[in-house]
Amino acid sequence: MAGGALPGFRDFYPDEFAHRAHIMRAWREVARRYAFVEYDGPPLEPLDLYTRKSGDEIVGQLYNFTDKGDRQVALRPEMTPTFARMVAARANGLRKPVRWFSIPQLFRYERAQRGRLREHFQLNVDIVGEPSEVADAELLTVAIDCMRELGLTSADVQARVSDRRLLTAMLDAIAVTSDAAIAAVLLTLDKAGKEQEPTGVTRLTTAGLTAAQAAAVFSWTRSDYSIEHVRREFANQPGVLQHLALLDSYFAHLSALGVGDWVRLDLSIVRGLAYYTGIVFELFDAKGELRAICGGGRYDNLLKELGGVDLPALGFGMGDVVLGELLKERGLMSRAVPARPDLFVIGGPGAPTEGMAGALKLIGALRAAGFSVDYGLSDKKYQAPPRGQFETAQKAGALAAIYYDGTGAITVKGVGGKFADAPTLQLPAPGLLSGAADITAQLTTFISSLSSNV
RNA sequence: GUGGCUGUAGCUCAACUGGUUAGAGCACCGGUCUGUGGCACCGGGGGUUGGGGGUUCAAGUCCCCUCAGUCACCCCA
Numbered sequence: 001m002a003g004g005a006l007p008g009f010r011d012f013y014p015d016e017f018a019h020r021a022h023i024m025r026a027w028r029e030v031a032r033r034y035a036f037v038e039y040d041g042p043p044l045e046p047l048d049l050y051t052r053k054s055g056d057e058i059v060g061q062l063y064n065f066t067d068k069g070d071r072q073v074a075l076r077p078e079m080t081p082t083f084a085r086m087v088a089a090r091a092n093g094l095r096k097p098v099r100w101f102s103i104p105q106l107f108r109y110e111r112a113q114r115g116r117l118r119e120h121f122q123l124n125v126d127i128v129g130e131p132s133e134v135a136d137a138e139l140l141t142v143a144i145d146c147m148r149e150l151g152l153t154s155a156d157v158q159a160r161v162s163d164r165r166l167l168t169a170m171l172d173a174i175a176v177t178s179d180a181a182i183a184a185v186l187l188t189l190d191k192a193g194k195e196q197e198p199t200g201v202t203r204l205t206t207a208g209l210t211a212a213q214a215a216a217v218f219s220w221t222r223s224d225y226s227i228e229h230v231r232r233e234f235a236n237q238p239g240v241l242q243h244l245a246l247l248d249s250y251f252a253h254l255s256a257l258g259v260g261d262w263v264r265l266d267l268s269i270v271r272g273l274a275y276y277t278g279i280v281f282e283l284f285d286a287k288g289e290l291r292a293i294c295g296g297g298r299y300d301n302l303l304k305e306l307g308g309v310d311l312p313a314l315g316f317g318m319g320d321v322v323l324g325e326l327l328k329e330r331g332l333m334s335r336a337v338p339a340r341p342d343l344f345v346i347g348g349p350g351a352p353t354e355g356m357a358g359a360l361k362l363i364g365a366l367r368a369a370g371f372s373v374d375y376g377l378s379d380k381k382y383q384a385p386p387r388g389q390f391e392t393a394q395k396a397g398a399l400a401a402i403y404y405d406g407t408g409a410i411t412v413k414g415v416g417g418k419f420a421d422a423p424t425l426q427l428p429a430p431g432l433l434s435g436a437a438d439i440t441a442q443l444t445t446f447i448s449s450l451s452s453n454v
Numbered sequence: 455g456u457g458g459c460u461g462u463a464g465c466u467c468a469a470c471u472g473g474u475u476a477g478a479g480c481a482c483c484g485g486u487c488u489g490u491g492g493c494a495c496c497g498g499g500g501g502u503u504g505g506g507g508g509u510u511c512a513a514g515u516c517c518c519c520u521c522a523g524u525c526a527c528c529c530c531a
Contacts, residue, residue, distance in 0.1 A: 004522085007521090007522070007523090050531075053531080058531065060455090060529095061529075061530085061531080077531065078531055080531075081531090108530085108531085110455095110528095110529070110530080111455080111528090111529090112523085112524095113523095113524070113525075113526095114523095114524070114525080116530085275531085291530095292530095295530095385486095385487090385488080386488080386489090387487075387488070387489060387491090388485095388486095388487095390489090390491085391491080391492090391493095394491085394492060395492085415491095415492085416492075421490090422491090
């Protein structure tokens with residue numbers, strides 16, 4: 001509709017913000033468990049940080065402009081160049097392996113679709129300085145644990161793993177070696193399942209593959225094509241077996257880390273093009289309805305090319321958009337709601353004697369004691385009939401209404417359920433107003449008993 | 455960037471083959487209810503039918519353009 005946010009951008013109303021916060025909380029919690037530390041960089045970067053490696057054609061997908069200092073700048077479309085720069089600048093001083101994560105908001109100028117906007121938040125998790133496949137297993141486990149933390153299971157999400165080096169060795173073994181042929185194979189693998197097989201076969205034969213070679217490539221994309229198939233098919237190929245041993249070890253580590261049943265080999269995982277050098281993976285919803293939830297892998301040469309330090313590295317990006325859609329579809333987002341106040345101060349029977357000033361004193365004392373307190377922001381509302389105010393407290397989402405009850409005490413009444421049965425607590429006004437520890441402790445206990453019933 | 459489909463209140467939807475002043479539920483605001491209540495009842499605000507143009511005595515409805523959403527391409531660093 002007219003007058004909203006720019007196309008591909010989102011307004012986060014409180015309900016939607018709660019969803020976003022729910023996802024980010026899970027990300028940070030998992031990162032903490034795996035001992036990753038958070039960093040961030042500027043959302044605006046020099047344009048050439050992105051064109052240097054990817055060429056000028058990338059500018060079409062960037063939010064870029066000339067700033068008032070005549071600098072060519074762009075909103076960050078990805079975090080990796082910033083990350084590489086930051087690591088390179090202090091590479092010598094950083095304890096290896098580096099375990100860093102970030103949750104940047106990223107921007108790219110392209111046609112928005114479901115699960116793909118012009119702006120999104122993306123969890124970036126990276127490890128630098130460790131060539132072992134144990135690090136690869138650790139990285140994928142972080143991604144999978146994010147799924148678990150959000151309530152998803154291996155029935156909802158599957159991780160598909162491939163390895164550039166293994167694939168290259170397999171192609172070498174069947175004598176597919178030219179750059180053009182390999183490029184055609186990668187494209188065809190990437191499109192497996194999305195296009196008709198004859199289309200792919202034509203592409204492969206045009207690139208110089210024989211019919212038998214093309215058939216072999218297609219056999220690798222079958223969903224039941226396992227690591228054992230590779231082992232049998234290439235039993236006499238030391239180059240393939242060498243990489244297979246590494247993958248065996250990788251899968252063994254994943255099983256030991258408790259995520260074995262989330263993962264399977266899938267040679268059609270290509271991950272764009274350029275910079276991945278080893279094991280790569282993507283996370284998909286099991287029904288295959290949505291875009292990839294997460295993608296990543298090893299990029300051992302990128303830091304040298306981008307930042308000038310020669311360190312092995314690996315990482316993944318996980319966006320909030322597709323993940324959010326999946327959580328909503330699975331009914332796992334309903335508990336993510338905006339924060340509710342503990343207490344709502346209403347004008348009870350004691351209101352006429354205490355007045356609004358008395359209410360404000362109570363409110364101040366409650367807040368000083370750490371409670372979240374709401375109230376009607378006018379004397380008129382404070383003097384309104386109590387029944388209506390009780391409803392207002394309910395609608396505000398408060399756990400309890402609190403008021404001067406006319407006997408010199410202060411009454412707290414839970415707002416859930418029937419009025420007559422509502423849990424009630426009476427507290428001495430002087431103790432509560434002065435913040436006496438035993439009185440506020442009583443109130444805290446009462447509130448937490450209410451919140452556990454919600 | 456290319457093509458298909460869809461746009462009615464904050465939300466979910468009505469409105470016959472074109473025919474009075476575009477309706478309902480929920481939500482929101484106000485009021486009544488001294489109280490079995492995440493009620494009930496009364497009242498209210500809120501729409502240039504995404505926007506613009508055209509056809510017609512008459513357009514939410516038909517046609518064109520445009521914007522937005524969505525799907526498939528392209529792309530996915």
